[in-house]
Amino acid sequence: MIKMYNWGRPKVYIALILLVTVITIGVFGFRFLSDYSWVDALYMTVITMTTVGFEEVQPLDDNGKLFTVFLISTSVAIFAYSVSVITEYIVSKNDPKRVQYRKMQKMIHQLENHIIIVGYGRNGKQAAAKLMAYDKPFIVVENDNEVIDRYQNDNILFLKGNATEDAVLIEAGLKSAACLICTLPEDADNLFIVLSARQINKDLKIISRASQDASYKKIRLAGADNVIMPDRIGGDHMASLVVVPDLIEFLDNLSIVGKRSINIEEVSFEDMFDDTKERTIRTIDMRSKTGCTIIGYKSPEGEYIVNPEADTLLSPGSKIVVLGRPEQVNRLNREFNI
Numbered sequence: 001m002i003k004m005y006n007w008g009r010p011k012v013y014i015a016l017i018l019l020v021t022v023i024t025i026g027v028f029g030f031r032f033l034s035d036y037s038w039v040d041a042l043y044m045t046v047i048t049m050t051t052v053g054f055e056e057v058q059p060l061d062d063n064g065k066l067f068t069v070f071l072i073s074t075s076v077a078i079f080a081y082s083v084s085v086i087t088e089y090i091v092s093k094n095d096p097k098r099v100q101y102r103k104m105q106k107m108i109h110q111l112e113n114h115i116i117i118v119g120y121g122r123n124g125k126q127a128a129a130k131l132m133a134y135d136k137p138f139i140v141v142e143n144d145n146e147v148i149d150r151y152q153n154d155n156i157l158f159l160k161g162n163a164t165e166d167a168v169l170i171e172a173g174l175k176s177a178a179c180l181i182c183t184l185p186e187d188a189d190n191l192f193i194v195l196s197a198r199q200i201n202k203d204l205k206i207i208s209r210a211s212q213d214a215s216y217k218k219i220r221l222a223g224a225d226n227v228i229m230p231d232r233i234g235g236d237h238m239a240s241l242v243v244v245p246d247l248i249e250f251l252d253n254l255s256i257v258g259k260r261s262i263n264i265e266e267v268s269f270e271d272m273f274d275d276t277k278e279r280t281i282r283t284i285d286m287r288s289k290t291g292c293t294i295i296g297y298k299s300p301e302g303e304y305i306v307n308p309e310a311d312t313l314l315s316p317g318s319k320i321v322v323l324g325r326p327e328q329v330n331r332l333n334r335e336f337n338i
Contacts, residue, residue: 022078
């Protein structure tokens with residue numbers, strides 16, 4: 001899909017150059033060999049090239065006849081080729097697939113700090129659904145035409161291609177992306193993509209799937225910031241439903257997807273305040289103002305604190321995790337203009 005339009009315009013240029021060259025030769029030939037006027041020479045050239053069968057403007061001598069034979073033998077094929085190439089180009093400009101491709105290319109070029117999802121299987125669909133719920137810009141790189149045809153009407157931006165090729169990743173805007181999510185079922189493919197992506201964009205956040213325990217460390221060493229093992233998470237979750245069922249059911253009810261049902265929100269210092277003045281959790285008094293409870297804190301250095309103290313200092317680069325009912329989270333967003 002990336003290369004399907006590379007030769008369209010050059011072929012048209014070549015066809016036009018050949019067409020103009022033959023017409024020029026024909027006009028000058030009839031003008032000087034048969035002593036035609038410029039208009040008559042152009043007329044004779046056109047009817048000769050198109051083989052419409054009209055009579056000559058005036059009888060041709062032997063030189064004119066030989067030139068006409070030469071012009072017919074060389075121009076008919078060139079004329080037919082030029083017409084077919086130009087017609088194909090004009091029709092292709094209005095072809096729905098090409099129009100859709102150009103529209104997709106324009107949208108990709110406008111993306112910045114977006115997320116790239118590699119693969120649109122079960123994990124890819126779940127990642128896309130969550131990103132859509134949070135209005136995060138993303139693009140899906142998928143190599144299966146059937147998958148693209150099935151889901152391309154779901155307001156999802158697809159790029160057809162093999163993500164193991166650097167050109168495809170670059171076409172998806174890897175150099176300006178904020179995050180890459182690899183969800184392919186084969187660990188070897190994910191490992192190769194992570195390795196390539198890290199070389200292209202050093203600052204990129206990379207999250208990859210892994211199926212085998214042996215692949216976990218390799219993918220991390222290749223440059224992934226996080227490696228997720230869906231099977232392990234699923235097994236742990238099911239076992240937890242046996243050990244602490246009420247707690248797990250409670251946690252399952254804490255939604256972080258969707259604007260109407262969200263219960264947990266991550267808020268950065270920069271989202272809440274326009275200045276760089278440090279504040280404590282007690283000072284902002286979030287509980288009384290919004291009803292939300294701060295259950296987590298992340299320092300600018302990346303240190304996590306669960307259930308932080310009231311004297312914990314909020315500074316630029318830090319984040320807090322708040323818990324509340326949907327209406328309380330909405331009140332939080334209004335209170336701090338988030």
